[in-house]
Amino acid sequence: MKIETLDRVFAVFLFLLGLSIAYFAPSYGYMSDGNPGAGFFPLWVGLAIAGLSMVNFVRSVVGKEKLTQEIALPSLIKPVALTGALVAFVFLAEPLGMMLACAALVFAIGWIIRPRWDRVFTAKIVATAVLFPVAGELAFGVYLGVPLPKGLLGI
């Protein structure tokens, strides 16, 4: 996909978002006895988003917007993989517990960024996967008293 195409798609998305924000705003109450209600500000903000996005779309179509970034599909592999790993972490944190899920995440991110491991790196990533979740548990779970998920194994 070309970056200009993505720019137009994003502008259309924001345009539709702005319209829907403005559409739902009156249901929160626009005005009451001359006083602005909860829907007053969202209506105008939604219209502003829609209007400005329309301008951005037109500028892109007529060629006035020159973007310097590229969006080649191979460059998206690592960010998408990282996003997937984070989503998996969210769903695994409760059954596995924060520490185990975090350790698994450390391995996953290390592999996403650097798929080939030598012995030195393997030792470093294993140490990180063990020490960091423990440090997190001590700092947040013990010292700050945050109720971190413990998982089925209770750790």
Next chain:
Amino acid sequence: MDSIVLLLEGIVNALSWSVLTATLIGVLIGLLVGVLPGLGPAAGVAIMLPVAVGFGGVEAIAGLGGIYYGAMFGGAVTSILLGIPGESASVMTVLDGYAMAKQGKAGEALGISVFSSFVGGIFGLLVMALLALAIARVAIEFGPTEMTAVMVLAFSLVSVLGGRNIIKGFTALFLGIWIGMIGMDPISGPPRYTLGSMDLLDGVDFTIIAVGIFGLAEIFFNLSEKTESTRAAASYSLRSLLPRVSHMIRCKGAVVLGSIMGFLVGVLPGVGATAATMLAYAAAKKVSRTPEEFGKGAMQGVAAPEAANNSAAYVSMVPMFTLGIPGSATTAIMLGGLLMLGLQPGPLLFTNNPDFVWTVFGSFWVGNVMLLFLTLLMIPLLASVVFVSTALLYPVVIGMILFGVFSINYSMSDVLLALGAGVLGYLMLKLEYSAVPLVLGVVLGPMLENNVRRTLILSEGGLGVFFERPISLAFFLLAASVVLFPLISKCWKRKSNGT
């Protein structure tokens, strides 16, 4: 003159072992709180409140104050080294501080931030000590009408902060304002845009957005850009890790400007240090001879917001001490601490408990000096973090984000929100939408809406009130000139070139 003598006596009293120990513990906890993304000074003060109050008297407030301004020092560390704002008032430091770190100048950036924080803190403390009561009287003149005008001025600065494309800058601003509206309406109550989710009823915490937009988005961007080789090529020498006096002298203008902005904005109840840093950054960029360098590693882009956030941190305590009106969430909790100690904030506090007040102010001075030495000593160690391989660094950074974000509301939904903000931030980076106006909208949008609605309720729907009150009119005219002047200047230049 009396105030100076009282302050000096307060500093001497603050050098007692008990107050010194409480101050040291407070600043160390504050540094840690500031470094950890997701944990702000309000959380640090709230967690330590029961412990601090147990010590009683000056020690309690000295410790709690240490956490507050210590977090301002600490927040810059992750902003500069990792591109993740440690707390909301450090967001602007990310823009140039992280850029400097990527250029191998992490030590210089940290040194500038420490120096600027120290000077901003001294300025804020002086103002607080000498002018507390007088400032409080002026600040109380700022009603919802004047606050609306201040917010509009802040938004007009999108023309400076909004990047190359002003239309995209304002789009991001309004998007941020909408994000700030998600949750229960604070005036009339109905939940807005929560999609039926209980997690969104309290709104979206600013820290979640900031960590996602700046932290995760930057990581996604770096992974897609193959920057590992660039990071590894940065020179590694002890000299490059240390700050330089010449740089501090070069930034003196930005430091003074940031300190003044921090005082002017921080003293307004409810505005806070975050807004002060945004305005200070925009002002520094506006007056700079090289504004095009901002966002690419300009030292002044680190100096101005860091001076502002420390100045604002102290000055925001003025309404708390003098009027019993907390200026921010953190000072609201500290106010609770004062009440738990049996002290009644207000003008009489200075009359009835002068030793307490001036010793507390003295402890703030001592704490500021402590932070200067502590952070300067730690700079080479902290700065060397940038040379760690991303395959080891990013798992730790992301892990810190996850622990920090989860600790806000103890909910994994917040982690998903931060991830969503990260994806949005990545798209914005690619499509050249500036993220700064978005966070400006998230922070100031709810304040603007509150003040506009309160003004219209008081004026029974009349808009003229915004232009009838002189302070409000002055700020609106200033906002108009900030937006219109560059446009008129541009048109004039085109016309001159065309003839």
